Amino acid sequence: MAAPTAIKTDIDLSTAGELAQQLRVDSVRSSTSAGSGHPTSSMSAADLLAVLLARHLHYDWDNPSNPDNDHLIFSKGHASPLLYSVFKAAGVVSDEELMTAYRRFGSRLEGHPTPELPWVDVATGSLGQGLPDAVGVALAGKYLEEAPYRVWVLCGDSEMTEGSIWEALDKASYYKLSNLIAMIDVNRLGQRGPTELSWDLDTYSKRISAFGARVIAIDGHNLAEVDRAMREAREDGHDRPTVILARTRKGHGFSEVEDKENWHGKPLPREMAERAVIELGGERHLTVRGPRPEASSGLPRAAADGAHVKLPTYSVGEKIATRKAYGQALAALGVRRDVVAMDGEVSNSTYAEQFAHEYPERYFEMYIAEQQLIAAAVGFSVRGFRPFASTFAAFLTRAYDFIRMAPISRANIRLCGSHAGVEIGADGPSQMALEDLAMLRAVHGSTVLYPSDATSAAALVAAMADLEGVSYIRTTRGAYPVLYDSDEQFPVGGAKVLRSNPGDQVTLIGAGVTLYECLAAADELQRDGISARVIDLYSIKPIDADTLTAAAAATGGRIVVAEDHHPEGGLGSAVVDALTGAGRAELSVRHLAVRNMPGSGTGSELLDAAGISASHIATAARELTR
C-alpha cells in the first residue's frame, strides 16, 4: 500500500500523546463493536506503543517483508485491540476494518494476533510465548543476518510468572541479545484480580537484572520517560537485552474502569464506551509513521543457495542408530546456509553435535530449556531459516504448548526426538517417550516420521528441510541393521512393503524398533507356514492409506500393529484411522503397544515385557489366522 499523503513522521511527544489517546479510543471502539476483547489491557500500554510507533520502531510500513524492519511482538496477545489500533495508526488497517472485522468470522483481525496479518511475526495468546519467540528472532538478527533490526516485545505482568519468560531472559543475556527490547506493562491487575507482584517494580527489577538484562524502570504513562527509555534501549555499545519496566494503570484514561478489578477481557457496554471516548478526547484518525529501517549490513539472508546436499550412506546390514543417522544427515544439510540447529543440552545423545561441530556458527545450544528450544526454532522460522531442534523425545512434552502454537504462527520448524520408547532400557520410564506420537500427530498440519534404519532416517531428515509446518522425526537409541540401499526413496506419506507374497494371510505393521520385531515375527511365522506381509510405516502422518488398504484387502483384513508407544494416538491409531477413513472396512486388528508401566531393564527385556516383541507379534498373528 502506498503511504497516504497525510502521514505524519518525525513526531513530537505532544502528538504522540494524541496518538496514545487515539489508540485507547480505538481499543475501546473496536472491542465494543466486536462485543468481546480486552480494552483495559490495551489502554495500559497505549502510551508505550504510541511513542514506539511514532519515534522508535524502524519499520517500512509499505513493505512488511523488508528484511531490515524492526520486529514488534505482542507477547500479551490479548491486547490485540491495541495492536490493531497501532496498525490503523500506521495506515495499514482501515478504521472500517477495525470496526467491522475485529474478532469476526473470516477476519484477519483475530481475537489474538496471528501472522494472517503481514505485520505479525508469530501467534500469541498463550502467555509467556512471545518473548521466547522473540529471542529466536533476535538470535537470527544478531548472529545469522547481522541485521540492524531490533525486536520489540510487549509483555504483560501476569505472564512474568511463566517459567518460559525466565528461560527467555536467561538465553537473551547468555547470547548477549542487545537487539532485544522487552517492555513489561505492569498494570497490576490480572484476569481475576491483582497479580502476584502487583506494582512491586523493585522485585521485578531485581529478578530481571539477575537474569542479565538491563532494566529501565519508568512511569509507563509519562511520555518523556517512555521516550528516553526507548532511546536508551536503542543505543549501541552494550551487550545485554533491555527490559523497560513500565508502571501503568489498567484501563488508563477512562476513570470508570481505570485500575479497577473485574474489567479484564470485557468490552465496555456501548454507552459506557461512548463516555470513554468522550473522556479520552474523542475519536481521532491520525496516521503516524516513525523512522525507516536502518541500512542493512547487506549480508545475504536465509537461502538454500542451491547447495548440493550429500547425504551419508550406509551399507545394508551395518548396525547404526537412527539417532546417529539424524546427526550425520543434519551435518550434511549444513551446506545449506538456511539450515540452523539447536538442542537442549543433549546433543551428544541426539547427535546434533555432528552439526554443531561442523557449523558452530549456525548451532545454538539452548541448554535444558525445552520451551525456549522450540520458541527459538519458531523465531528462526520467522526470519526464513529452516531450524532443526532436538532433544529426547520424552522431553518435547515439556514444550507442547509451544509446538501447538507453532502452526498458528505459520512457523516451519523441524523437531527431532531421540530415545523413543521402552527400547532405551535401563534409564527407566522418565526418559521413555511413550506419548510423543500422539502429541505430534494431534498438531495441526504436522508431519510425523519414524524411520527404522539409518538410510531411511537420513533420507527423511533431508526431506524435512523442505517441509512446511511442524515436522517431527522420532529416533531410536540402539543400533539396528541398515535395511535399505542408499538409493532407496522415502517419500513423505509413503510406506515400504518389506515382505509380500500373493498368499499373505496377515499384515504386520511396525515402525522404528518394532519393524525389526515384525520382521523376526514374519520369519517365525514362515516356519509355521504362515505367510505375513510386513510394512515399514516410516511416515505416520501423512500416512500411506493406499498401501495399508491394499495390504488389508490382501490379507483378509487381518492386521497386527506393534508400536513402542502407549496405545493411544500412535502408530496403531494412525493405521486404524487410515483404514476406517478409506471407506467400508472389514478388519481384524491386534494392536500391540506399551500398556503396562515400564521400569528398567535391557531394551529387549522391556520390549518383551511390553508385549511388542517378535514373539508377541507372532502369537497375535497366529491367533488372527487360526
Next chain:
Amino acid sequence: MAAPTAIKTDIDLSTAGELAQQLRVDSVRSSTSAGSGHPTSSMSAADLLAVLLARHLHYDWDNPSNPDNDHLIFSKGHASPLLYSVFKAAGVVSDEELMTAYRRFGSRLEGHPTPELPWVDVATGSLGQGLPDAVGVALAGKYLEEAPYRVWVLCGDSEMTEGSIWEALDKASYYKLSNLIAMIDVNRLGQRGPTELSWDLDTYSKRISAFGARVIAIDGHNLAEVDRAMREAREDGHDRPTVILARTRKGHGFSEVEDKENWHGKPLPREMAERAVIELGGERHLTVRGPRPEASSGLPRAAADGAHVKLPTYSVGEKIATRKAYGQALAALGVRRDVVAMDGEVSNSTYAEQFAHEYPERYFEMYIAEQQLIAAAVGFSVRGFRPFASTFAAFLTRAYDFIRMAPISRANIRLCGSHAGVEIGADGPSQMALEDLAMLRAVHGSTVLYPSDATSAAALVAAMADLEGVSYIRTTRGAYPVLYDSDEQFPVGGAKVLRSNPGDQVTLIGAGVTLYECLAAADELQRDGISARVIDLYSIKPIDADTLTAAAAATGGRIVVAEDHHPEGGLGSAVVDALTGAGRAELSVRHLAVRNMPGSGTGSELLDAAGISASHIATAARELTR
C-alpha cells in the same frame, strides 16, 4: 524393618565424612555393576547427602509412612546411585540389592527414582520437576497439615535453566515455604560440557535471592559448612524457603574423573572402578540414621471424613455451561477435607473460584504457571490429598511433561480443562484446546471425561474425587441445555444412548458440544426418514466398547463421530480403537473433526466452518445410508 543393632545415630562430622566416602564408593560400585548410571553426578553431592542423612533429615526409617517424616526429593533423579546408596546407609536397602538389582529388569532400584520405593515421593528424571513437586508437598505441610516435616530437595545445576525451577522458587517464596530447603549441587558440568553458568555462584545467588529465597552459599565438600548451612536452614523464625548453593566438583574423590568432561552418565569401567574404590578409601558398610521426626501438631491429615457430598442439581432444559457445573460440583466436594483445588489464574473462567470462595484455606492460586500448577497437585497427592487443578484446556499443554510424569510418580491428580475446541469462538485458536484429548488419552492409566451437560459434569466431577491416577475432565465455554435428570448415573467407562430405535440405520456419536449437534442432526435425519442412534460418549477413556459395538452391529457398522478436536487421538480415534479392538469389525465410519485452521467468529460459525455442526453430521449420515 526393625533397626539393626549396629545403626549409628548422633553422628559427628568425621563419621559423616566416612559416610560420604561410602556413598561415593557405593555410587561407583552400583553403577559399574549395572553397566550404566551416573556415578560422577552422585559423587559431587555425596557430602551434602552424608551430612543430611546423619544429622539433619528427621526420618523414621522403620516407618516411611510416618506423617511427620521429612521428605527427600532428588530433583536430579539421575543421581539415583547416590540416593540408593543413602538408602543402603540408612539400612533399608541391602548392599546385595544395590549391587545386583540397580537398573535391572523388574527391580525397584530403577534408573531414575520412582515411588516403587517407599522412601521416594515422586518420580524424577525429567529435570526441573522435583523442586516444583516439592513445593506441593511443602504447601501441604505448611497449610493443610501444619506438620513439622521439612522438604529437602537435591537439584542439579543443569536444571536451573528450566523455567519450571523459577516457577517453583517464585511460588515457594510467595507462599512463604520456610519448610522447603533446596540444595543445588553446582558441579559445573552438564551432560555435554560446562553448564551455562559454570561456577558462577554469584549469579545463581542473585537470581535465587531475587526470587525470594534465602541463599546460603557454601563449599559443598566442606562438611562443616554443609552442616552449618543445614542447621541454619532448619532454624525457625523466618518465612522464606532456603537454597543451599553448594559449589562442588563432579566426580569428587576420584582424581581420574574429578571435574573432567565426558564423564556424565557413564559408569566407570571395572578396573577404573576398582582404582576409584581404593582412592576413596575402600568399601565401607556403615549404617547411619539421623534424628527422628519432630512431634506432630496432631492435626488430622488428609481424609474424606465420610462427609456427605450434596451435588448441585439442574433442571432438564435449563441452559448451563459444564464449566460452571465443574465449579459448583467442586465446591460441593469441599465438605471433604481431603479435597484441594488450585488454578492457573483463570478461576473466574474455569469456575474453580466457587471452591476458592467457600474453602479459601484449601484453595491455592498458582497464577499463570501451569507447570507448577500440575506439580503442586502431584505434591498434594504425595500427602494423600485429592487435588483438582484447573485452567483452560489449551494451556494444560504447557504442563504435558508434568502430566506424563504423574503416573510414574503414582500420583492421583484431577485435571479440569475448560474452553474446549472451536466452540469458544471469538478468542481464536490460541485459546482453543484441540489437542487435549489426544494428549490426555496417551497418558498411562489416565481417565478422560467429556460431559455435555451440567448434570453429567457434576456427577463426573464427584466421581473423579475417588479415581486413581491422572483423571481429566474437559469442559465447554458456552451454556447448553441440561439433558439429564439429576438422579441419572454416569459411571466412568459408560456411555448414554440418547436415541435408539430397532430400525436405526446409523449411529451418531458426540461428546460435549457435538452431542447437541448430533441430536439436532438426528432430528433433521428423522424428517428425512432416517433413524439415527445417538450416543453421548462422556467417558472417552475408559470407553464403553460394549455400547459402541452394539450400536455398530445394530446400524450396519455405519457410524458418524463428530468432535471439537483435531482429528488425531481424540473422540474419533477412541471410538475406532474400541470398535477394532473388540474383534472383527465391519465399519463405515465418517469422522468429523477440526481439520482446518480456525480463526475467530461465533461458536456456531466455527463449528459449522470446521464441519462438525448438525448439518455436516446429517450429510455424513445420509451419505452412509444412501
